Amino acid sequence: xxxxxxxxxxxxxxxxxxxxxxxxxxxxxxxxxxxxxxxxxxxxxxxxxxxxxxxxxxxxxxxxxxxxxxxxxxxxxxxxxxxxxxxxxxxxxxxxxxxxxxxxxxxxxxxxxxxx
Amino acid sequence: xxxxxxxxxxxxxxxxxxxxxxxxxxxxxxxxxxxxxxxxxxxxxxxxxxxxxxxxxxxxxxxxxxxxxxxxxxxxxxxxxxxxxxxxxxxxxxxxxxxxxxxxxxxxxxxxxxxxxxxxxxxxxxxxxxxxxxxxxxxxxxxxxxxxxxxxxxxxxxxxxxxxxxx
Numbered sequence: 406x407x408x409x410x411x412x413x414x415x416x417x418x419x420x421x422x423x424x425x426x427x428x429x430x431x432x433x434x435x436x437x438x439x440x441x442x443x444x445x446x447x448x449x450x451x452x453x454x455x456x457x458x459x460x461x462x463x464x465x466x467x468x469x470x471x472x473x474x475x476x477x478x479x480x481x482x483x484x485x486x487x488x489x490x491x492x493x494x495x496x497x498x499x500x501x502x503x504x505x506x507x508x509x510x511x512x513x514x515x516x517x518x519x520x521x
Numbered sequence: 522x523x524x525x526x527x528x529x530x531x532x533x534x535x536x537x538x539x540x541x542x543x544x545x546x547x548x549x550x551x552x553x554x555x556x557x558x559x560x561x562x563x564x565x566x567x568x569x570x571x572x573x574x575x576x577x578x579x580x581x582x583x584x585x586x587x588x589x590x591x592x593x594x595x596x597x598x599x600x601x602x603x604x605x606x607x608x609x610x611x612x613x614x615x616x617x618x619x620x621x622x623x624x625x626x627x628x629x630x631x632x633x634x635x636x637x638x639x640x641x642x643x644x645x646x647x648x649x650x651x652x653x654x655x656x657x658x659x660x661x662x663x664x665x666x667x668x669x670x671x672x673x674x675x676x677x678x679x680x681x682x683x684x685x686x687x688x
Contacts, residue, residue, distance in 0.1 A: 412528055412565055459596035465685030467593050471586040472674050472681075478578050479667070482656030490660045497664055504671040508678035517682040 465517060476505055529569060536562035549595045553588055560584040572650025 443450060479501065487494045512518060539558040546552045560583045567576035631637070648654055659667055 409524055409528065412568060415565070458598075459593065461597065461685060464590070464593045464597060465681055467586070467589050468681040468685070469678065471582075471590060472678050474582060474586045476671075476674065478582060479659075479670075482574070482652050482659055485652050486656035486660055489657065494660050497660055497667065500668055501671045504668075504675050505678075508675040511679060512682045515682050515686055517686055 462520070469512060469517070472508075473505075476502075525569060528565070532562045532565040532569070536566075550592065553591050553595065556591070557584045557588050560588075567650070570650065571648065574652040574655055575650050 480498070483494060483498050487498075536559050539555045539562065542555040543552045543559065546555060560579060564576040564579045564584075567573070567579060
């Protein structure tokens with residue numbers, strides 16, 4: 406029953422947060438004036454569309470983040486079983502982390518982590 | 522009807538509806554957000570199947586990291602409504618026909634799989650997806666593939682750096 410109660414909690418959290426937004430949508434008197442979206446008293450008016458082409462550097466950072474994210478995923482089961490498996494597990498994870506650390510060193514040396 | 526069955530149908534409906542919304546959204550960023558809802562629903566299914574670790578991994582990696590990559594791809598492509606080329610009618614027709622054929626094949630395959638009819642997934646049973654069993658298998662039986670996966674990550678990282686730094 407543990408997982409069922411977890412899902413009920415999730416649904417309750419969604420209903421709770423979405424309920425607030427919906428209630429405020431219903432009861433608050435909104436203004437549809439386009440001036441409402443403009444910067445008020447400070448800031449310059451926007452000129453062109455904000456849909457600009459992004460620099461590829463963002464993608465590189467996201468890709469590196471993804472790889473280390475997956476690496477962390479492997480550490481969770483390791484942390485659970487490390488006591489049972491013993492010394493072997495420590496050696497295995499050391500090799501794993503060492504190989505990935507080499508990649509990190511390479512990215513650092515190439516200046517991939519420097520912004521632009 | 523037990524609460525598990527209710528949850529199963531709720532999550533199924535949520536996944537299917539959000540998957541349809543992924544296709545119907547005009548704004549590609551909205552499509553990505555609907556896809557995150559699909560991943561959440563599928564994670565709910567994983568929890569119902571007693572695979573909690575897989576559910577969390579699905580959320581962290583897919584809904585978290587890979588969707589960020591999707592968003593960046595959309596941003597990189599510079600999808601303006603004005604500059605976006607309009608697909609012609611013949612192309613849309615061809616897409617509908619090929620997609621419909623694929624659907625037909627899938628439906629016929631599922632209908633011909635007679636040993637699957639009348640069976641439902643075993644909900645809340647089995648312990649293969651639990652993190653301790655997974656870790657035991659990963660660090661005793663499947664050590665070599667695990668270490669090779671680190672080499673895979675290394676090559677992905679080097680490839681990303683080489684392509685990304687060229688500009």
